[in-house]
Amino acid sequence: MGCCLSLGNAALLYDACEKGKVALARVLLDNGAEVDRACEDGRTPLYIACQQGHVDVARLLLERGAVVDSSALCEGDTVEAKYRGRRYYPGKISRDCGEGKYDIAYDDGDRERGVEARLIRKLLLSPLYIACKNGHVDAVRLLLDNGAEVDRADKDGATPLYIACQQGHVDVARLLLERGTVLDEHGSSALYEGAAVEVRYRGRERYYPGKISRNCGEGKYDIAYDDGDRERGVEARLIRKLSLSPLYIACKNGHVDAARLLLDIGAEVNWANKNGHTPLFVACEHGHIDAARLLLEKGAEKKRASKNGETPLWIACQKGHFAVATLLLDNGAAVDRANKNGRTPLSIAKQNCHSYIVGLLEEHLYPLLAAAKTGDVDAMARLLDGGAEINQATENGTTPLWTACENGHVDAARMLLDKGAEIDRANDEGSTPLDIAKRRQHHALVALLEHHLARARPRLQRQQSDVQCSICLEPYSDRAWTKCNHSFCRECITRVCRTNPPANRAPCPFCRQPVLLREIKRRPYEY
Structure with a gap:
């Protein structure tokens, strides 16, 4: 009863x-x-x-x-224990055996007797943690006020400050900081008993996972390794914390006020996790423009890449965050930096069909083309006077002239032609400026282009003759010159002349002057 x-x-x-x-x-x-x-x-x-x-x-x-x-182990506590000293499994303490040993009833039905306390970790439900x-x-x-540990972390290493910043509770975070939460040089909670860490066992190069079992003072700590080994008096320089950065999580969730509070007390703005992701990277990844702006104002490295070579701009373009991408570009982000797979911000934006971002990136990559697209001749003039490459092409071979012709901007096209733009340069699909002007029925542009083509044809023919035979349209084979100093493959021009026996003469394919077979030479004529 x-x-x-x-x-x-x-x-x-x-x-x-x-x-x-x-x-x-x-x-x-x-x-x-x-x-x-x-x-x-x-x-x-x-x-x-x-x-x-x-x-x-x-x-x-x-x-x-x-x-x-309460960190003391008691009967009925929900815990994780290393079964036979190996991997952690969930269960409950069924009996306190005394002398620091406990019987464990595992959730899968198995049981184990006399497990040492060092192989057990309590799944603590902290009142302070949940209040934060x-x-x-x-x-x-x-x-x-009643003695709760301000930096007590859960099994994943999350401290009260971390969880307060994760949820954006600025007043709670400020109170925790006032009550003694300590940030290390990276803006995470400093080393403390129970913290999950990686340690260079006996000073060697390799790091091993474990937890700090005791703070010995003077910058030294006792370590309980996950494999069951223990080490005493390890120097702090040999320990790296598996830290959860309050600033990182605040920026990930877009809590600007919490991020500002942390930065104002010295949180490291460029802290990075094991993947190389910084607070700026994660803010950009999730489209939090106010958090990204704050970080940039505080000196965040906008060009810093993750271990995969992805920059904040790259991830913003992949996710389609136009405003964030604009902010980064306005602050000098590297527009063409590729990741380790060779994908640039532009290529990943195209892959994900983020058309507005594609236009934004092309505007920064190809400013003259962007001005030609809108027909802004004043901007074009400034760019050209500043040394812009007049024939700079996009990834698919589109030039400023082609773009001006596509969009029907006669004055822009005329300026480019007068400045020496290549009139016959085709894009990767083989379409020339004249082709696109005809397709879009921009008649004034068609007339302008045909006029310039007529003037440029002799020059174009000369340029073409410098690289290939104009008869077979292949690279020269045994190059030969006519008396009018036009060159062809010897076999090609010989065949043309022999179509008119017995004189063995024919008009030059370029200038229509008579070409005699006997006058064909292996070097240009000198006059």
């Missing part, structure tokens, strides 16, 4: 804590309800009260002896 009453009181206490019923909680505690009794999922009454932000209930529980942070997560600043203050 007493056991049933105890269970009933426990359930009622959980309900009272969840709903903020202070009077009921007091009555239950007065009648024997256990203040620290956890329910099946591991939550204690104090955890439940802090989860809901019921400060008065939490204060009552603390007055009645509730434990703020839910933004209950008064509950956080109460817990800290």
